[in-house]
Amino acid sequence: MFSSVMSAAVLGMEAYPVQVEADISDGLPMFCMVGDLAPEVREAADRVRTALRNIRIPLPPRRVTVNLSPAHIRKIGTRFDLPIAASLLTAMGIIPPEHTGGILIAGEVGLNGKVRPVNGILQTVMLARDQGCTWCLVPEENAREGAAVPEVAVTGVGTLKELLEYLTYPEKGRKRAQSVPDWKEGEKIYPVDFREINGQEGAKRAAQIAAAGMHNLLMIGSPGAGKTMIARRMPTILPGLTMQESLEITRVYSACGLLEEEGLVKNRPFRAPHHTISANALAGGGRYIQPGEVSLATRGILFLDELPEFSRRALETLRQPMEEGVIQISRTDGKYVFPAHFQLVAAMNPCKCGYYPDRSRCRCLPGEIHRYLGRVSRPLLDRMDLCTEVSRVDYQNLVLERKNEDSRSMRTKVESAWKMQQARYQNCPWQFNSQLNAASVGEFCPLGNRESRVMEIAFEKLELSVRAYHRIIKTARTIADLEGEERIREEHLLEALGFRGADQKFWNPE
């Protein structure tokens, strides 16, 4: 008898529909599987056969053929065990065939009949919705994640026996569907807070401006000064995630199997890859393509410590996502697009030993300092809107019990700045000041006479480049937004100039 059950394959971040067909016919006893299968999918035959026997349903001694169609998509992972079992049970006549219509099934099976969790359930359930399915059977551990799609009922399956029960009596199974989690915007708990940092007022201010306009931030300072501490607290002052953003992040984490128990991701991600990371690990890749660090940091912070130590090839991959918010990876088997709306925060030492300009400790020659800084490519530096120094806190400041501003109050200001930008850029394809292009800077950031005069003097005196000039105006726009002002005033420009990105002269200390 022939049967068919719907499942899905996940490639990169997308799910593709896959029909799992089973046929039991006369012939010599054998189990045959076809349909462009990776080894772990082929092994499903042994897992499913043994698991079924262990729940006292032995396969009949006949010719069993399983086909996963369409045959041109590579099937990887262990997610096809459960649909294969369901398909076989239907083919054996144990489950009525009309009960498997409109249902999508995915999951791994152990030899004892236990169902184990798999990656990529969120996109699988989303696919089920798009394909017109009304019910999904997924491993119990993945049920909460799948339940985020309200149009589809998602039931967690713990064992093969339960699968059999739910498919035989579908009403019972549907009743046990996971409840849709209600989304509270901005709900999150971070283990860290800006309150814990004493001193570093300049760096904190830069962090707040960066967060308010999603500007990229570069921190320069000696080792152990607290650059990582500040970066780690950046997500805590960003406004809470919307449901849409959370789904975007969850899809990435689900595809990579990094999702923890809670279902949807509630915190903004903070990713700090080590500087030995390869270009592929940063951008996404692998034999079976998976999103890289830029995608794992989407809607959050990508922190690159020791910026000059990263390979040039790895850093160059950042340029496209920084412009477009997505990363495209072209491979022989197709083109993959992953989200990459991250905010870049980078940190570096001022020189090789890390102590310049403290000449009592630093003996680096100007040429050496120049070479060290020159390792970072200029196009990347050109995209850092803000730059600040972070220096070692002295002992008195360290032990002092101070009333520092906490993340919550910093976030309130950032939120209001985000609201101003939302209102201003309603009809534009961008959301934040940092995304303005040169043409729209003139439109959205007009300067008065006095302000123009300041920029004119600054342009000559500080030897600004055209790109730097626009960056400063965009940053000043964000500072004005933080103060809740519609007009950019002189002090906003001056502060933006103070935090301006690393310019030519640091890279040319002659």
Next chain:
Amino acid sequence: MEDTYNNRRNTTVNGESRIQYIPQEDVRYPARLRVLPGMPKGIYVLGRLPDDNRPSVAIVGARSSSAYGDGTARLFAGELAKAGVQIISGMAWGIDGKAHEGALERGGDTYAVLGSGVDVCYPAGHRRLYEKIPKNGGVLSEQPPGMPPKPGHFPARNRIISGLADLVLVVEARERSGSLITADLALEQGKDVFAVPGRLDDELSRGCLNLLKQGAGLADRPETILECLGICPELKAEEVNEKKILLAKDENIVYSLIRLQPVRLEELTENTGFSVQKMMTVLVGLQLKGCIREVQKNYYVRTNSRIIDGEVFSDCGVTCEGKDH
């Protein structure tokens, strides 16, 4: 080896070498060197040789110099060059380079004595300086063209630097610094040695403080050196052009805290109690007026502007109105 050294460039015009070789027998050979023992048989030169009839001062110091040293070297070189003194140095990183720059900025003459052939720019990062010097002075060496820089050449080069000078000024030097060799050679050659004092706790002042202890002249102002050379420092009409800069109250408070030693943003906010926003505004305002400079991200030093009776003068300023932000 010499051919692979690819720093050679720009030494021929219309196929003719711009490098001149001046042997000791030549009348053009510097008179200051002729009278000293152990001087080279001949000298290669790109540009001109120092004028025997004009005073010359060698300014030397540490390669990994501080912002204070850089500023001081520039100031002394500039003021001396303006008074007509020829500035001699070694074109190394740090003090040497700043001395050449200071002289060139004020339109003076400056001479670099290299430890390599005159067609080899060492350090390579000083390419711009290397190309400017022959137009306002000369690049000199006893090494034949194409010779790469070798460690042994540098102490030998120092004897020519001190030999060409009437007076040697050491700006910043560590305890065992090559600049002290130059100072010793200068004493052997019977030249005056001056040193710029630094802080007691600064490693970079050790060498200079030792020199002062041994009786070197105290270089407190450029005028002191000029007096020693017998030049009367006179006020020239040029100085009238210096622009007076008005500072607002806040700016004055902040400016008074900034020295030639780099000061961090954090220190400034703590000492004044200003918020970061306000401090940033004041600092950038001062930068735009040309009173201070950012040497490294959020580290600030004074520029060579001078304060007379609480008013700031600078010759590189764009005037702004003094107004509180």
